[in-house]
Amino acid sequence: MRDCHLSFVSLSLMPASRIPLTRIKSMRENLREKDKLRDYLEKHPYNMAYKFVDSADLDPGVYYEPMRNYLDLAYVGTISIGTPPQEFRVIFDTGSTDLWVPSIYCTSPACSNHNVFNPLLSSTLRVLGQTIYLQYGSGRVSGFLAYDTVQIGGLVDESQAFGLSLKEPGSFMEYAVFDGILGLGYPSLGLEGITPVFDNLWKQGLISEELFAFYLINSADPCKGSVVMFGGVDHSYYSGDLNWVPVSRPLYWQLTMDSISMNGKVIACDGGCEAILDTGTSLLIGPHDMVFNIQKIIDAKQSDSGEYMINCDTINTLPDIVFTINGVEYPVPASAYIREGTCYSNFDEGTGGVLLSDSWILGDVFLRLYFTVFDRANNTIGLAPAV
Numbered sequence: 001m002r003d004c005h006l007s008f009v010s011l012s013l014m015p016a017s018r019i020p021l022t023r024i025k026s027m028r029e030n031l032r033e034k035d036k037l038r039d040y041l042e043k044h045p046y047n048m049a050y051k052f053v054d055s056a057d058l059d060p061g062v063y064y065e066p067m068r069n070y071l072d073l074a075y076v077g078t079i080s081i082g083t084p085p086q087e088f089r090v091i092f093d094t095g096s097t098d099l100w101v102p103s104i105y106c107t108s109p110a111c112s113n114h115n116v117f118n119p120l121l122s123s124t125l126r127v128l129g130q131t132i133y134l135q136y137g138s139g140r141v142s143g144f145l146a147y148d149t150v151q152i153g154g155l156v157d158e159s160q161a162f163g164l165s166l167k168e169p170g171s172f173m174e175y176a177v178f179d180g181i182l183g184l185g186y187p188s189l190g191l192e193g194i195t196p197v198f199d200n201l202w203k204q205g206l207i208s209e210e211l212f213a214f215y216l217i218n219s220a221d222p223c224k225g226s227v228v229m230f231g232g233v234d235h236s237y238y239s240g241d242l243n244w245v246p247v248s249r250p251l252y253w254q255l256t257m258d259s260i261s262m263n264g265k266v267i268a269c270d271g272g273c274e275a276i277l278d279t280g281t282s283l284l285i286g287p288h289d290m291v292f293n294i295q296k297i298i299d300a301k302q303s304d305s306g307e308y309m310i311n312c313d314t315i316n317t318l319p320d321i322v323f324t325i326n327g328v329e330y331p332v333p334a335s336a337y338i339r340e341g342t343c344y345s346n347f348d349e350g351t352g353g354v355l356l357s358d359s360w361i362l363g364d365v366f367l368r369l370y371f372t373v374f375d376r377a378n379n380t381i382g383l384a385p386a387v
Contacts, residue, residue, distance in 0.1 A: 017153040017207070018234070021075040021092070021216070021226035026282060030175040037305045075216060075226055075279070075364070076178045080151045081162065082122030088115050088179040092214075092228045093280035094253050094374060095361075097190030099150065099197050100143065100163030101180035108168040114179045117164055124149050124158075132163050132191065142167045150197060152182075155206045155230065161194045184212060184279075184374065186250050198230075198376070207231025210377035214279055215386060216368045233382075238371035242382035245326045250379055252276045257360065258324040260290075267294060267321070273358040275325070277372060277381060281363035283348045284337065290358070291349040294321070298337075300345040308345040310338050323366065330383065336365055 031037040076089040081101065088101045102116045119125050130145040143165040150160040182197055183190060190196055195203070202210050213229040215237045227237075245255045257275040260268040268290040269275075286294075298318055300308035310318075318334035337346045346365045373382035 017155050017230045018227050019077045019092070019153040019230070021077045021228060022089075023226065024076055024177040027175045027177075030177075032305065034175075037307075077152075077182075077228060079182060081117060082148050083124040084121070085149075085151055086115070086117055086121065088117070089177070090180045090182045091178050091280060092184060093181050093278075094184045094214075095276065095278040095280035096181060096183035097185040097187060097196045098163060098194065099160065099180070099182045100165060102168070103143070103164035103166060106165050106168060110168045110174040110176075111165070113174060114176075116179075119146065119164070122148055126159070141165050145191075145194075152197070152201075152230070155201055157197060157200050157204065157206065160197060160200055161191070181280075185252060186376075189251050201230060202376075209233075211373055211375040213237075213371065213373040213382075214367060215371055216279070216364055217386065233373055237387060238384035239387050240384050242371075242373060242384045243326065243328045244375075244378075244380045244382050247379040247381060248274060253278070253374055253381060255325060255381055258327065260294075260360075261322045261324065262297065263319050267297060269358065269360065273360060275323075275360040275362050277367065277374075278361050278363050279367060281361055282365065283346050283361075283363050284332075284365050285348050285350045285361035285363065287358055287360075288349045291347050294347050295345060298334075298345065300347075303344075308347070310343050310345055312338075312343040315343070323362070325383070328383075330366070330370060332366060332369060336369060 028037065075091070077092055078087055079090055080087045090099075090101070102111045102114050104116045104118045104120075106116060119127065126147040128145060128147075132143050132145050133141065143163045145161060146164055147159050147161050150157040150162065184196075184198055187194075187196055187199055198212065201207050207230050209231050211231070211233070213233050214227075215229070216226045233242075248254050248256045254274055254276045257269055257273050259266045259270060259272070268286060285291075295308050298310060299314065300310045303309045315334045315338050318338075320331035320333050321337055323330045323332060338344070339346055350359075350361065369386060370383045371386040375382060
């Protein structure tokens with residue numbers, strides 16, 4: 001059992017910062033309980049296009065922030081913005097780059113269910129009057145850009161740019177437990193000319209190593225709780241050595257995957273494919289044909305909601321599905337790729353988008369099994385079995 005009091009290991013004397021993450025009920029679960037999931041999925045299928053690419057009608061004087069469908073997010077952490085600090089529950093998301101929260105000026109019903117930022121209460125706020133648009137799976141959200149002090153654990157990030165929403169159409173945020181998103185992707189994925197939170201932490205000398213790491217588990221035990229670490233790595237969170245994989249495209253945290261196999265037979269990604277490690281989704285997302293083939297192999301049947309269900313009795317008999325990355329095998333057991341309790345399949349298909357047709361997204365289902373280090377200094381990703 002890991003010692004709760006072990007400290008981070010960093011290359012300098014500056015301590016690393018650990019931010020606890022809490023597992024929450026996802027939007028998918030909330031919608032399913034209210035019998036609204038099928039309708040939502042029909043209107044807003046999962047789109048693998050993170051980047052807002054339809055630029056023909058964009059105003060060049062307006063910032064456009066890429067957003068996406070956060071249907072299965074399960075982990076939130078607390079940050080504060082402003083002086084005095086106003087608290088928000090946010091997703092620490094490696095699949096986007098910018099920070100945003102709702103504002104008191106938001107007129108949408110969804111905003112009434114969340115913490116909202118009041119610019120009038122912060123003595124350190126700067127507003128430049130710059131409009132931004134947040135692109136969701138369910139529509140475009142309007143907002144504006146502001147600068148203020150952002151506190152993440154013991155880290156105080158001064159004059160940080162962030163988005164404040166004014167209008168959130170549809171039901172996107174209505175069923176979300178989190179207030180906003182804190183992106184940890186590469187700067188090239190975010191708003192042009194804006195320094196993201198992680199880059200500011202490094203530039204302001206707040207962290208000693210230019211990296212962050214995630215440890216995600218199901219447990220609610222504070223001793224074993226999920227965390228995101230900035231500026232150092234606690235080796236007690238994983239076993240063995242970290243296997244380092246080069247980032248293949250420094251936009252997302254993207255790498256080249258060798259194959260996906262079961263019982264030694266390749267069942268997807270034959271000959272190699274691209275994959276994104278993404279804390280901003282919970283599932284294993286892949287191309288339609290490949291995912292459909294995997295659903296057949298594990299004998300998953302489509303339910304009335306459009307999701308795929310598996311006989312719960314097969315969890316102990318189905319073999320591992322193995323993701324091979326940079327020559328190293330990363331097995332995912334049936335207990336992970338089948339949702340606990342409900343026995344829904346944790347594989348889902350992406351539709352369209354700017355990614356290659358054979359690309360995959362490895363979400364929390366994968367990341368709960370493998371401690372993951374995102375190393376910006378070396379453009380590499382470190383993976384090791386989580387403990």
